[in-house]
Amino acid sequence: MKVVQATLGGTPTPGDTVMLYYTGSRGGRSTASHIVRPGDTLTDIGHGIVGSAGRGNYLGEFVLKLKNDTIMIICSNLVHDVTFYSEILGVGTETLTVEEL
DSSP: OEEEEEEEEEOOOTTOEEEEEEEOTTSOEEEEEEEOOTTOOHHHHHHHHHHHHTTTTSSTTEEEEEETTEEEEEEOTTOOSOEEEEEEESSOOEEEEEEEO
16 A cells, blocks of 8 residues: 655645646656645645546546645555645745655
8 A cells, every 4th residue: 555645834825736646657657736826734735636536537546635725645555556646826825845755
């Protein structure tokens, strides 16, 4: 089993887009993202990313769980050679640090 942690940090800026990508060994890429709204906290951004992934077209092969400002991504034993990374569009005052545990 592969476990990846994506930790949110920084200050939310309305209009920024926080994205979590994954690429598979077959060259495909999927994205789960959240556009920051006025009043959003880091936890709100995390909920947005997890919710985006849960809508079926994104990170559906994995289980994503949010605890505070950290998204835990749990991959089954059948998933190999998957890479996760993040990108922030806009002012970029937020961070999303991805690391394999």
